[in-house]
Amino acid sequence: MSSLPTIAPLDQPELDAALRRRMDGKTKPLGALGRLEALALQIAQVLGTEHPRLEQPQMVVFAGDHGLTAQGVSAYPADVTWQMVMNFLAGGAAVSVLARQHGLSLTVVDAGVRCDFAPQAGLLLRKIAPGTADASQAPAMTADQCATAVEAGRDVVRGLPGNALLLGEMGIGNTSSAALLLSRLAGLPIERCTGRGTGLDDAGLAHKVRVLSAVLQRHAGAVEPLQALAALGGFEIAMMVGAVLQAAEERRVIVVDGFIVCSAVLVAHALQPAVLQRCVFAHRSQEGGHPLLLEHLGVEPLLDLGLRLGEGSGAALAWPLLESACRILNEMASFESAGVSRGAEA
Ligand SMILES: Cc1cc2ncn([C@H]3O[C@H](COP(=O)(O)O)[C@@H](O)[C@H]3O)c2cc1C
Numbered sequence: 001m002s003s004l005p006t007i008a009p010l011d012q013p014e015l016d017a018a019l020r021r022r023m024d025g026k027t028k029p030l031g032a033l034g035r036l037e038a039l040a041l042q043i044a045q046v047l048g049t050e051h052p053r054l055e056q057p058q059m060v061v062f063a064g065d066h067g068l069t070a071q072g073v074s075a076y077p078a079d080v081t082w083q084m085v086m087n088f089l090a091g092g093a094a095v096s097v098l099a100r101q102h103g104l105s106l107t108v109v110d111a112g113v114r115c116d117f118a119p120q121a122g123l124l125l126r127k128i129a130p131g132t133a134d135a136s137q138a139p140a141m142t143a144d145q146c147a148t149a150v151e152a153g154r155d156v157v158r159g160l161p162g163n164a165l166l167l168g169e170m171g172i173g174n175t176s177s178a179a180l181l182l183s184r185l186a187g188l189p190i191e192r193c194t195g196r197g198t199g200l201d202d203a204g205l206a207h208k209v210r211v212l213s214a215v216l217q218r219h220a221g222a223v224e225p226l227q228a229l230a231a232l233g234g235f236e237i238a239m240m241v242g243a244v245l246q247a248a249e250e251r252r253v254i255v256v257d258g259f260i261v262c263s264a265v266l267v268a269h270a271l272q273p274a275v276l277q278r279c280v281f282a283h284r285s286q287e288g289g290h291p292l293l294l295e296h297l298g299v300e301p302l303l304d305l306g307l308r309l310g311e312g313s314g315a316a317l318a319w320p321l322l323e324s325a326c327r328i329l330n331e332m333a334s335f336e337s338a339g340v341s342r343g344a345e346a
């Protein structure tokens with residue numbers, strides 16, 4: 001098993017200064033393109049060029065089942081996980097539609113779904129086990145399984161073309177894992193981290209909080225990021241941790257979807273803080289803990305559309321903003337080239 005990569009902070013002051021000059025020289029009042037300007041600069045910094053071009057964007061949806069669903073933490077049955085994998089592959093899910101619209105190549109990864117899928121185009125079979133153990137009874141994954149999943153996530157990214165990775169997930173019960181990871185790694189009370197997921201009512205939410213509190217107590221000693229990841233689980237989350245680390249090492253732009261993908265970034269960030277510079281946060285999900293998680297990381301997402309779906313849907317919706325940001329930097333005229341007079345502020 002190879003060790004985890006070390007992600008060095010991006011340190012390229014000359015490029016940063018050149019980019020700022022280029023952006024400020026465009027035919028607009030200073031700063032008038034708001035956060036699109038920061039987005040353009042971030043993409044250029046990740047790709048290490050004044051002329052960033054996003055190439056062959058890859059949407060990768062990691063899917064896994066959760067043993068904790070036996071405790072009634074989701075409003076939907078666990079079978080929905082494999083059924084939705086089929087739906088992704090058939091092109092009928094929200095992320096399938098949005099990926100098609102935006103020209104994103106879509107790959108689904110079986111990280112640990114309770115179903116033996118036939119090999120087919122668009123599906124990577126990387127199952128570690130048919131779902132995690134019930135985390136209320138045992139660690140969701142053994143340390144070995146967890147390390148294998150992280151490595152498999154790295155390997156998935158190694159095999160992808162392009163310079164942009166959009167992450168999505170599918171796994172009934174995985175808002176529970178995300179809430180548990182947030183509570184443990186950010187030190188926040190589980191009540192504040194827990195949301196309704198697929199749509200629990202008040203009684204269902206109260207039950208979920210009770211189950212998750214007990215899980216945290218059972219795994220009180222799992223405080224290190226990888227220990228917490230193994231105990232609290234999600235094969236799809238563990239693979240996304242590996243995917244984030246690998247994409248960061250390769251200097252791909254990483255587009256982060258909602259609460260669950262963000263929980264993988266939380267773990268990757270705890271291991272290698274500089275991954276954050278490579279991450280674009282697509283949207284603020286309606287799911288209970290997501291605003292807290294974004295706040296913990298100190299990041300501001302691009303969109304706030306009241307989504308609570310996952311799959312990578314928010315990442316796909318944010319994608320055209322990244323494309324626009326690059327076009328602004330590459331195609332917009334400067335005051336000099338267009339013969340437009342500068343104002344006093346410049
Ligand atoms: C039909 C359907 C499609 C979905 N697509 C994503 N999710 C989302 O819901 C799940 C998490 O919520 P919880 O923790 O409450 O189970 C994940 O699979 C997530 O991607 C879906 C859920 C359903 C029901």
Ligand SMILES: O=C(O)c1cccnc1
Pocket residue numbers: 175197198257258259260261285286287290307308309310311
């Ligand atoms: O924000 C998410 O990723 C999310 C929210 C609810 C359900 N599934 C996913």
